[in-house]
Every structure is written in structure tokens, then in C-alpha cells.
Amino acid sequence: MVKHHHHKILDCTIRDGGLVNDWDFSVEFVQDMYRGLSAAGVEYMEIGYKNSEKLLKGGSSGPWRFLNEAFLRDVITRKTDTKLSALVDIGRVDENDILPREDSLLDLIRVACYIKDVDKGLELVRKFHDMGYETSLNIMALSHVMENELVEAFEDINKSPVDVVYIVDSYGSMDYKDIDYLVTKFQRLLPEKELGLHMHNNMQLAFSNTLMGADKGVTFLDSSVYGMGRAAGNCTTELLLSNLKNPRYDVRPVLEIIEKHMIGMRQKWDWGYLIPYMIVGALDEHPRTAMAHLNSADRDKCVEFYDKLTSPETAPSAQKA
Amino acid sequence: MVKHHHHKILDCTIRDGGLVNDWDFSVEFVQDMYRGLSAAGVEYMEIGYKNSEKLLKGGSSGPWRFLNEAFLRDVITRKTDTKLSALVDIGRVDENDILPREDSLLDLIRVACYIKDVDKGLELVRKFHDMGYETSLNIMALSHVMENELVEAFEDINKSPVDVVYIVDSYGSMDYKDIDYLVTKFQRLLPEKELGLHMHNNMQLAFSNTLMGADKGVTFLDSSVYGMGRAAGNCTTELLLSNLKNPRYDVRPVLEIIEKHMIGMRQKWDWGYLIPYMIVGALDEHPRTAMAHLNSADRDKCVEFYDKLTSPETAPSAQKA
Numbered sequence: 254m255v256k257h258h259h260h261k262i263l264d265c266t267i268r269d270g271g272l273v274n275d276w277d278f279s280v281e282f283v284q285d286m287y288r289g290l291s292a293a294g295v296e297y298m299e300i301g302y303k304n305s306e307k308l309l310k311g312g313s314s315g316p317w318r319f320l321n322e323a324f325l326r327d328v329i330t331r332k333t334d335t336k337l338s339a340l341v342d343i344g345r346v347d348e349n350d351i352l353p354r355e356d357s358l359l360d361l362i363r364v365a366c367y368i369k370d371v372d373k374g375l376e377l378v379r380k381f382h383d384m385g386y387e388t389s390l391n392i393m394a395l396s397h398v399m400e401n402e403l404v405e406a407f408e409d410i411n412k413s414p415v416d417v418v419y420i421v422d423s424y425g426s427m428d429y430k431d432i433d434y435l436v437t438k439f440q441r442l443l444p445e446k447e448l449g450l451h452m453h454n455n456m457q458l459a460f461s462n463t464l465m466g467a468d469k470g471v472t473f474l475d476s477s478v479y480g481m482g483r484a485a486g487n488c489t490t491e492l493l494l495s496n497l498k499n500p501r502y503d504v505r506p507v508l509e510i511i512e513k514h515m516i517g518m519r520q521k522w523d524w525g526y527l528i529p530y531m532i533v534g535a536l537d538e539h540p541r542t543a544m545a546h547l548n549s550a551d552r553d554k555c556v557e558f559y560d561k562l563t564s565p566e567t568a569p570s571a572q573k574a
Numbered sequence: 575m576v577k578h579h580h581h582k583i584l585d586c587t588i589r590d591g592g593l594v595n596d597w598d599f600s601v602e603f604v605q606d607m608y609r610g611l612s613a614a615g616v617e618y619m620e621i622g623y624k625n626s627e628k629l630l631k632g633g634s635s636g637p638w639r640f641l642n643e644a645f646l647r648d649v650i651t652r653k654t655d656t657k658l659s660a661l662v663d664i665g666r667v668d669e670n671d672i673l674p675r676e677d678s679l680l681d682l683i684r685v686a687c688y689i690k691d692v693d694k695g696l697e698l699v700r701k702f703h704d705m706g707y708e709t710s711l712n713i714m715a716l717s718h719v720m721e722n723e724l725v726e727a728f729e730d731i732n733k734s735p736v737d738v739v740y741i742v743d744s745y746g747s748m749d750y751k752d753i754d755y756l757v758t759k760f761q762r763l764l765p766e767k768e769l770g771l772h773m774h775n776n777m778q779l780a781f782s783n784t785l786m787g788a789d790k791g792v793t794f795l796d797s798s799v800y801g802m803g804r805a806a807g808n809c810t811t812e813l814l815l816s817n818l819k820n821p822r823y824d825v826r827p828v829l830e831i832i833e834k835h836m837i838g839m840r841q842k843w844d845w846g847y848l849i850p851y852m853i854v855g856a857l858d859e860h861p862r863t864a865m866a867h868l869n870s871a872d873r874d875k876c877v878e879f880y881d882k883l884t885s886p887e888t889a890p891s892a893q894k895a
Contacts, residue, residue, distance in 0.1 A: 428782070428785060428817070429750065429782060429785070429786065430789075454778070456781065456813055456816075456817070457775070457778050457780070457781045457782070457810070457813065458781065458782050459778070460777065460778045460779065461749070461750060461778070461779050461782030461783075462782075464749060464750070465750065468751075479849075480847075489778070489852075491849070491852060492777055492778065492852065492856075495777075495852070495853075495856035496749070496777070496856065504856075504880075505877065505880060505881075508849065508853075508876050508877045508880050509877050511849055511876060512849075512874060512875060512876050512877050516849075516874050525847070526801075526846070526847070528800075528812070528829065528832055528833075528837075531810075531812060531813065531816070532816075532829075535813075535816035535817065535825075553833060553837050554833060555829050555832060555833050556826065556829045556830050556833050559825075559826060559829050560826075
């Protein structure tokens with residue numbers, strides 16, 4: 254018997270994809286995205302970051318990086334049953350920017366943090382929770398976290414009102430055994446919380462990792478249309494819609510978004526399986542070095558990049574020591 | 575304790591990748607491929623098809639489709655410990671073209687067939703075996719095979735001298751549960767045979783499926799450099815080299831091949847995660863309709879393609895009925 258876990262797809266194309274093109278998305282595109290995801294049966298759409306422009310010199314970034322409620326009302330003129338979420342980073346959010354949920358178009362606020370900042374993350378979570386929002390805590394870079402740190406953080410998380418706790422594979426370095434291990438651990442130590450997965454596709458494992466997590470009972474599944482997200486991108490929304498068993502899902506409206514917008518975007522901006530991203534994934538390193546390499550004139554020189562990352566003198570891990 | 579299964583990587587870039595560009599590979603490229611795979615520690619390189627030009631109107635296809643021993647000696651002037659293999663198709667091979675192994679550069683001859691032709695496949699296997707070759711039987715399109723057909727074929731396979739039996743996901747439609755199921759069944763019913771996996775990447779599952787099979791004890795793992803293979807392509811050689819634990823493996827020489835040759839090839843020829851391939855994978859259909867669509871003027875109209883494949887009147891499955 255297959256248990257029905259009531260999976261929820263959270264599409265984060267606008268938020269994570271914005272890291273690819275500095276949030277250069279037109280209002281029409283975001284409107285098409287919301288209509289398409291709604292028609293496809295996707296449960297949540299993350300429409301951007303709710304960081305503060307004052308706290309983060311955003312410069313020319315598009316409006317989706319600093320969501321503003323009045324602007325949002327111009328974009329989303331008719332709310333469907335697809336809920337809206339926004340992500341905030343520790344230290345980059347001005348709580349005074351956030352309206353109570355009854356005055357907001359947002360339903361879910363997600364707080365991203367590293368393990369060392371879980372206390373600060375949970376402080377934000379509590380405020381948003383008290384304002385009426387659904388909340389999640391997205392713990393980044395879990396492949397670099399030691400067991401004892403994790404267990405300590407779990408004690409605080411269990412005492413907090415957070416609804417969903419996310420396993421985030423920031424470096425795209427996890428395989429199915431890592432997911433199996435982490436999900437089992439999170440389920441055992443956080444029995445009252447819903448779990449989420451946010452995977453990156455450096456090693457072409459984002460979809461399979463998400464699928465395995467879903468089968469193990471993870472409910473919140475992050476994805477992006479055509480995989481558009483930072484560096485190698487994410488689990489694709491169209492693969493989840495095509496493969497999860499749920500009569501509510503229909504991939505066709507998402508194919509329409511891809512045809513109308515994403516194929517052209519992919520020609521303009523880079524994401525997906527590019528060798529420098531594969532290399533940092535396999536080495537379990539932050540993608541920033543690969544992103545810089547791909548923005549340089551030597552972008553196709555992947556051997557030089559590999560040598561730099563693996564030589565004892567120039568490896569990022571050597572610089573940390 | 576992790577068992578060491580003595581995995582063997584079989585790189586089939588020249589053979590399966592030739593289905594992308596009609597075997598338009600230069601001698602220099604194939605030589606670089608052999609040198610690079612040898613330096614990387616890859617155990618086998620499939621250097622083409624050994625089908626007969628007389629039996630298959632090849633027209634302008636490159637020489638790698640109809641391997642000829644004299645030509646091969648010009649290409650491979652120094653044999654390394656990376657063995658060479660060739661694939662033959664039932665009804666397309668002239669056995670008189672094949673020299674005894676002691677006079678050939680080839681070590682392994684692989685016979686590809688559908689389940690209904692396993693008897694014919696095993697007849698060829700026996701001949702190649704008697705000529706001294708290692709042999710494999712590659713059973714294609716397993717996602718469309720009924721259990722009873724499989725069990726019947728296994729009886730004949732067990733009586734044959736074939737060394738390796740391959741699970742081939744021709745349609746790129748299998749996920750980890752399918753691999754788990756098939757590998758378990760093959761291991762139980764073919765206890766004396768080594769197993770192999772040949773995956774296609776329509777749903778970005780080729781690498782994860784191969785990894786799961788390897789962990790379950792499958793020894794022969796097919797891959798291609800940068801994933802170059804028919805339609806969505808294969809599990810990539812660079813991901814296997816980066817992730818399998820074996821001190822013999824080194825990904826760097828394969829990165830050199832990618833930098834020198836494959837990035838340019840990918841700009842000229844299409845393979846990989848393209849939406850029509852994702853669609854046929856999710857629908858468990860042969861990729862030929864998607865390949866034709868991508869060769870048409872309407873190649874970016876993926877919604878039209880999806881509608882054609884899913885409407886009751888025009889779906890391939892309707893035409894079979």
C-alpha cells in the first residue's frame with residue numbers, strides 16, 4: 254500500500270531563478286507564471302525575496318528581490334488557490350516591511366539560515382507566525398553540518414512554532430543515500446514538523462533526490478520551471494507534475510510557460526548542467542567559484558577550473574584552513 | 575561495510591552518441607577519446623556498431639557505424655588496458671565480418687535485442703563467444719515487457735554462455751523503484767550472470783538510476799562523455815568517475831575531452847534535457863516522435879507535441895491498438 258503523503262509543490266522559479274538573471278523578470282512573465290502554476294495545480298508559488306532594499310544594496314535588481322505589497326497587488330489581481338510565499342534572509346529583512354497576513358497577499362514566509370543562525374532564524378519565524386503567516390525554516394548547506402550542531406538546533410526548532418523545516422542541498426552534492434539519512438534523522442528528531450526539500454541539480458540528482466524524499470514522506474517539494482535556479486538550478490516543476498501521483502496535477506500549463514518564456518530565457522541566461530557546476534557539486538563546494546568562472550572569458554576552460562579547485566594551494570578548502 | 579563490487583564503466587559515446595550526429599566523428603576525436611578514457615581508468619570503450627553496411631543502407635554514416643578491422647587498426651595504434659567493445663543489432667550483422675578475437679582489436683561484442691528476439695540474440699552471442707569474445711545481451715525497452723515474457727527469456731539466457739545481461743531503459747522512463755525491482759529480479763533469476771545498466775536521461779534519472787544499480791551490485795555501468803547519446807542522452811561518464819569510489823578513476827582526462835571537443839559539439843548537435851524528450855520519457859514512449867519533432871520547424875512548440883502524444887486519436891499507443 255502506498256501512503257498518500259499530500260505532497261505540496263512549491264515553485265520557486267521567480268525567487269531562485271532571479272539569482273540567475275538578477276530578477277530581470279517582466280510583470281507579464283510573473284503573471285503568466287502564477288496563472289500557469291495555478292492551472293497546473295501547484296500549491297505554492299514563491300514570488301521573490303522579501304529582503305529590505307535598505308539593508309542590502311540591491312542596485313539594479315528587479316522588484317522581485319524586494320517585494321513590496323502595493324506592487325504585488327498590481328501584479329496579482331486575482332488570487333487563486335495557489336498560495337504565495339516569499340523568502341527572507343537573516344539580517345537582510347526589515348520586519349517593519351511586513352504587513353499582518355490579513356493585509357498581505359503572502360501566505361507563507363520562509364526563513365533561510367545557516368545552522369549557526371538557527372536561533373536568529375527562529376526569532377524571525379516566531380514574529381511571522383505571530384503575524385498569522387505559515388512559516389518555514391530552510392537550513393542551508395546541510396552537507397557541511399556536523400551531527401552535534403544539528404541535534405542542538407533541533408531542540409530549539411521543536412520549541413518553536415515553525416510549520417515546515419527544510420533540508421537544503423545548497424551545494425548540489427547530495428545523493429539518495431544522503432537524503433535517506435537526513436530525512437530519517439529529521440523525521441525522528443522533529444516528529445511534529447512537516448519537512449521540505451530544496452535540491453540543486455549540479456550532479457543531475459535534484460529530481461531523483463526529491464522523488465526519494467517524497468516517497469519517504471517529505472511533504473514540501475521545491476522546484477522551478479525548466480529548473481531555472483542558481484547555478485545548476487533545481488528539481489524541475491514539470492518533472493514533479495509528470496511523475497507525482499495526484500489527480501490535481503496537470504503538466505500542460507507549465508509546458509505553456511516553458512514554450513512562451515523559458516526556452517528563450519535559457520538562450521539568454523545560463524543555468525543547468527554545466528561542467529563547472531558539476532565540479533563544485535562533486536567536490537561539495539559552494540557554487541560561487543563556478544559562477545565567477547562562467548562569467549569570465551575562460552568560461553569553457555573547465556580543466557583549469559578543476560585544477561584550481563583541487564590543487565592543495567588554491568582549493569577553497571585550503572583557504573578556509 | 576560497503577561491498578566492493580568491482581564496477582566497470584563502459585563508455586559508449588562513439589556508439590550511442592553517433593545516433594545524434596550520424597557518426598560524424600573525426601579519427602582525431604576518437605583517438606583523443608580512447609587516450610582520455612584510458613587515462614581516466616575507464617574499463618571499456620564502445621567504439622561503434624559492427625553492423626553490416628550491406629544489410630543496412632547506411633548511406634553517408636561515418637565509419638563508426640560499420641566498424642572495419644583494418645580501419646580500426648589505423649585508429650587505435652596502441653592498445654591500453656581499456657578494452658574495446660562494439661554493438662550489433664539482430665538482423666543487421668554479417669557474422670562473416672567478424673574476425674576471431676585473437677585477430678581483432680575488439681574484446682567484447684554486445685548484442686542488442688528486444689525481448690521477442692532473445693533466442694536470435696543468444697544465437698549470435700554463442701557464435702561470438704565461440705570466437706573468443708566476451709559477450710553481453712542488451713535487452714531493450716524493458717519498461718514494455720511483461721513478467722511472463724521475461725521469465726521465459728531468463729531460462730534461455732541461463733543456458734547460454736553470455737557473460738553480461740543488460741537492463742536497457744530505452745525510453746528513459748524508469749525511476750529508482752523500477753531499477754530496484756528489475757535488478758532484484760535479474761539477480762535472483764540470473765544468479766550466474768553479471769548485470770549491466772544502460773540508462774537514458776529523459777527525466778534526469780540516468781545517473782541516479784545507475785548509482786542505485788551500482789550500489790545493488792550491478793557491475794557494468796554504461797555512460798557517455800557529457801551524456802552524448804540518442805535523444806536525452808545517457809548517464810554521464812564524468813559523474814560516474816567523480817562519484818564511484820575507486821582509486822583507479824580520475825575525472826580530469828575526461829574533462830579534457832569535454833573542453834577540447836564536447837562543448838563545441840553540443841552547440842552543433844542536440845542531446846540532453848529537452849522538453850520533447852522529457853515528455854516521451856514521462857509517457858514511457860519511444861523517443862522517435864520527439865526526435866522528429868525536434869528536427870521540424872516547430873521544434874519549440876512543446877505544447878502541440880504534448881497534445882499530439884496525449885490525445886486519444888493521435889497518441890502512439892492509440893496507433894498500436
